[in-house]
Amino acid sequence: MRVLFSILALCLFSALNGLSMADVITLEGGHEIRGDVVAEDDANLWVRVGSQVIQVQKNQIIDHEVSNPEEGGARIRSFLFHTEEDPTELSIEKQANLVKPSVIKVQTPAGLGSGVIINEDGYAITNAHVIQGETNLRATIWLPAEGGKTRRTTLEDVEIVAVNNHLDLALLRLTHPDGEDFPHSPLESYEGIMVGQPVFAIGNPLGLEQTTSDGVVSTTQRNFQGLTYIQTNTAINPGNSGGPLFNTRGEVIGITNMGILAGEGLNFAIPTRYVKDFIRNREAFSYDTKNPNSGHNYQVPPARKGQGVADELSN
Secondary structure: OOOHHHHHHHHHHHHHHHHHEEEEEOOOOEEEEEEEEEEEOOOOEEEOOOEEEEEHHHHHEEEEEEHHHHHHHOOOOOOOOOOOOOOOOOHHHHHHHHHHEEEEEEEEOOEEEEEEEEOOOOOEEEOOOHHHOOOOOHHHHHHHHHHHHHEEEEEEEEEEEEEEEEOOOOEEEEOOOOOOOOOOOEEOOOOOOOOOOOEEEOOOOOOOOOOEEEEEEEEEEEEEOOOEEEEOOOHHHOOOOOOOOOOOOOOOEEEEEEEEEEOOOEEEEEEEEEEEEEHHHHHHHHHOOOOOOOOOOOOOOOOOOOOOOEEEHHH
C-alpha cells in the first residue's frame, strides 16, 4: 500500500512539475492556457494540455511566455500592445515623469505631430493625418541616460506598418539606435473612463517638445461621423495630434486627434478600444509603399442652404 501511495505521489509531483514548466499563453480577457506547443503556422498554435491538443488562433493571443527561451523559444505578442493588471494610481506630476519617455515626436516634410510607443520592440501609434501622403518620416525619442536624465535622439529609419484613415490611426515601427528595448506605455486594460476624472496629455504642440497639459474627461460619448470620442478640456494644439491621453494610472486611454475651431477647451481623443481593434486587425490596413494614400476616403455630402456645419480642426 505504501509503495502504491509513493508511486501515485511521484506521478502527481511529475505532472505538477511538468505543468509549471509548460508554456503560458495569455488570451484576451486574461484567460491562460498552460501546455506545450506542438505545432504552429502563421495563424495558429496547437497546444498539448494534458492528453488533449487544442488549436489557438494567434490573433487571440495577448502574450506567450515559453518555458525554456534558451532553447530557441520566442515570445509571441499578436496584439503588440501591453496592459497592466493593477497599475498604481499616482499624481499627474509623478505619473507624467514615468510615461514621458514613451512619447515621441513624428516629423514629415509637411509638418509634425506626436506618438506613443506601445511596446519594447518600438511599435508606436500616431494619427493617420500626421503622416498622410508622406514616406519620409523621422521620429525624435527621449532615451534614459545617467543621473536620471534623458538623451534626445532623432531616428531617420521609421517604418509605416499600417494606416486606417477612417479611424485616423497609424502604426509605426522604430529601430532602437543601441539595439535595446524601448520605453513604452500600457494601453488601458478595460474601458473604465469616467466623466470628471483627471487626465493629462503629453505631446509636441507647435513643436514645443514633451509638453504636458492636464484636465478632466468632459464626456465619453461624443459622436462624430459614426465614431465616439473622448471629449476633454485638456489643452490640445496642432502638434499634439497622435499623442497619448493618459489617466492617473499611467495608462493610455486615448489618442488625441482634433479640436473645435473657436472653441476653448473642446478637444477630443480616439478611445483605446478603437486603437486595440486597429492593432489586432493591422494586416487589413497594411501600408502599401507604392500608394501612400491607400485606403478609402468617404466624401461628406454637401449641406443644405442655411444649414450650419460645425467646424472641426484636425490638429
